[in-house]
Amino acid sequence: MEIKELKSEGEALVATLSGRMDAMTGGEFTDQMGIWIEAGLENFIIDCSKLDYISSAGLRAILMAAKRIKSLNGSLQLAALQESVNNVFSISGFDKIIPIKETLEDALNQ
Amino acid sequence: MEIKELKSEGEALVATLSGRMDAMTGGEFTDQMGIWIEAGLENFIIDCSKLDYISSAGLRAILMAAKRIKSLNGSLQLAALQESVNNVFSISGFDKIIPIKETLEDALNQ
Amino acid sequence: MPSTNSEQIANDYLELAATLKNLPLFMAFVTDRARQSGFSSKRIAEVELVIEEALVNIIDYAYPDREGWLRLNLKTGAEGGLKLEIKDRGVAFNPLEIEDPDLRAELMERPVGGLGVFLIKKFSDNLFWKQQGDENCLTIIFKKRHA
């Protein structure tokens, strides 16, 4: 998995996730979010258009981040999920607890 | 494995081999040499600097090509072998039946 | 020895230490065969998810205090599907007894975790568990579906 900071748009950090978010790589997301949150960032948009695969270890990392950000009154949006990843999200009910936008633009115009 | 025609230098065709020349890909070399020989080419320099691995299936393909070219009075030179590939060549005694040059320049200046 | 008859039917077999380092090989063992059996890449991604969840649970929970082992056995199922048996000698554990998570809980109430077994159930076509001596044997049936 690769995590890349794309840009800052207003108050939000936009990052891209690519590759696989699984039991071997889920921790990288937790670590990177930790670094950004320690640095004072609170609003995040994650472009998932290049994220090919997610397992429960990935969902776990995203849920932990979402809870931490919520407790800071920040925001976390996911955008542009591939069909298979989106499917795992809705089956797990994550689409009801984390804002998911069809495109990156939708998230930015929020 | 990838086979790429690099250029024609005088009478010789220079091609590069990259990747792995093994039981699954050795046939590609035989096929490509067949096409070039049918097209009337007789002199070949093969740049092996990007060839990472060779097994007996690769040696077989090279020996078949060398014999065919010899019977046409053509020439086949190999250049810039990586250490591990070079090692397989010398152990098999191929360095005594096929001209091997340290660099592509050495082969071209022949 | 895994089989004793010399004219055997397709019966693929992999046994390795139950560590995360071996996960890619376990996954490739199943996905290579799924690909050879003509599973679509969409269905292969679902198969991958199910295997990852089942194996990571064994790696994480089955052997709390020692190095453990894990065995996969793949057979051809009905209509070109796959029948995967996963065996370990760890803690006796029947995933079919785990309750589904509450999908309607609010963000701050959602427990972290507890989705692995649920995803296994959702993306497999059939799931059996039995104890054989000191072994857990989980059988997962995958149909081709979107073939």
Next chain:
Amino acid sequence: MPSTNSEQIANDYLELAATLKNLPLFMAFVTDRARQSGFSSKRIAEVELVIEEALVNIIDYAYPDREGWLRLNLKTGAEGGLKLEIKDRGVAFNPLEIEDPDLRAELMERPVGGLGVFLIKKFSDNLFWKQQGDENCLTIIFKKRHA
């Protein structure tokens, strides 16, 4: 079942159809373990060569008229080396009885082929063959060498 004692030592096991399509998985099975055991990448390349030669021979020659099977068993050898057992139920064949090729023959006299078994001998540290019932069992020892 490949083993019956519950506290087993490292004993990795892979059984698949003897086809070229399965070669990458067979290779990964051995090279993953070699990497985990701290083999250098130079030595791993030699290990790969030996396995390819041994397996391709079984795929090509052991089962001339039917689909065949092939089993690998990896154990830890002396001083962190590896002990690989390759088993098949094909034609009885002892590679140690094959004569080495004539390396001094001229180009046009060199036969095409006949290098596989020779390379196996050159890059392995020890080689045993035995017949067990209707099985060929070839044992190859790899030392770490350039560790």
